[in-house]
Amino acid sequence: MWKWLHPYASPEKAYQLSTTLFPWFAVLGFSLTLIGTIxxxxxAPTDYQQGDSYRIIFIHVPAASMSMSVYVGMAIASFIGMVWQLKLADWSAAAMAPVGAVMTFIALITGSFWGKPMWGAWWVWDARLTSELILLFLYLGVIxxxxxxxxxxVAARAAGILAIVGVINIPIxxxxxxxxxxxxxxxxxxxxxxxxITNDMLYPLLMNIFGFGLLIGAIVIMRFKAEIIARSGMRPWVKTMALEGENK
Amino acid sequence: MQFDSLQAFFNMGGYGFFVWCSYGITFGSIGILIYLSATQEKRNLKHIADKLKRDERLKAIRRNKNESKA
Incomplete structure (x- = not known):
């Protein structure tokens, strides 16, 4: 496996692979999210208890589950970067952090807009809400x-340690x-x-979960490419790209 | 279709404000994130190009100085 993976450990190859993968993630993620949301x-039928307010679930749950998945992904990448000194892993962790932070923010805000009509409060210091808020602070700390x-x-090592220690918050x-x-x-x-949950509600929810996942994949790929460029400014292939971009 | 009219759709059974605010903030913030992420690479490349040009200019100045000395 290492023999096969090794060429992708070069920033240029990783950049090219990202460019190839990007449209698949973007198109699939965008279409799934569009269909799932509509x-x-x-x-989807109206909920017998919560009326139409429950429709917030179709963005709240995908955002919340992605906020946790992205965190785990980021921590694994940081771990790989730290143990095997793989710079690309560090860069991918750096690409994931802001995306995860936005997902956490969305989960908290939509939860708030769902909590107000159903619980009567925008916010309660409840275990689930508080631990999700801590997740947001962990992301902000890593960034x-x-x-x-x-x-x-050095930056990747410092951020990586916080990311790895913060994993304890995910099972919580x-x-x-x-x-x-x-x-x-x-x-x-x-x-x-x-x-x-009935299948009429489950299918659009699952579509949005996968849609969000792929869309986030696409955003992370874009950020990863930008990070490769920023960190490889001294490489000839990046220099050529930069100067070609200028002359256009 | 669960709603009889466009009005009922926007009203969301009385929860329109909460539902539409949630969707608005969600897709608004994802939109901003996509815009920033999509333009990041170009900004980084521009930064690198500017630096290369600056170095080139500095080199040229130094060369001119040495020539005028000789």
């Missing part, structure tokens, strides 16, 4: 640490609704048993 807003050092090898978020008495409802989608 389906969820217009065609700030990475930006704080001129030497990006995930199981907060089971471990503590929470105002937040339990998981709707279950892998091992039947989901607590």
């Amino acid at each position: 389906w969820g807003l217009m065609f 700030a640490l990475y930006a704080s050092f001129e030497d990006k090898v 978020i995930k199981y907060s609704v089971d471990w503590w008495n929470s105002l937040h409802q339990g998981s709707t989608i279950k892998i091992t048993e039947k989901s607590a």
Whole structure:
């Protein structure tokens, strides 16, 4: 496997691979999200308890699950970068952090707009909400640490340590609704048993989860490419690209 | 289609404000993120090109100085 992977450890090859992969992620992610959102807003049945306010679920759950998945991805990348001194892994972690932060922000805001009509409060200091807020601060910490050092090898190490330590927060978020008495409802989608949701609502929700995932993949690819360029300014292929871009 | 009219669709059974604010903020912030991410590479390349040109200019100045000395 290492023999096969090795050529992609070169920034130029990784850049080219990203360029090849990007349209697939972008087109699939965009279409899935579009279909899932329209389906969820217009065609999914009204909830018998929450009325039409529940339609926020079609963006709230995808954003929240992506906020956690991206964090795990970022921590794994940081770990690989630290153990095997792979710069590309560090750069991909740096590309993921802002995207994850935006997803966390969306999860919190949409949750707030869902909580107000259903719970009667914009915010409660509940286990699920508080741990998700901590996730946002972890992301902001990682972004700030990475930006704080001129030497990006040091920056990636500092940000990486925070990212890896912060992983402890992920199971806390995930199981907060089971471990503590929470105002937040339990998981709707279950892998091992039947989901607590009708298929008419489940399908658009799943479409949006995959759609968000692919869309985020596309955004991370764009940021990853930009990061490769920024870190490889002294390489001839980047110099050529930069000067060609100027002359256009 | 779950709604009888466009009006009912925007009204969202009385929850229109909460639903549309959520969707607006979500796709608004994703839109901003996409814009910033899509233009980042170009900005980085411009930065590198500017630096290369600056170095080139400095080199040219130094060369001229040396020539005038000789």
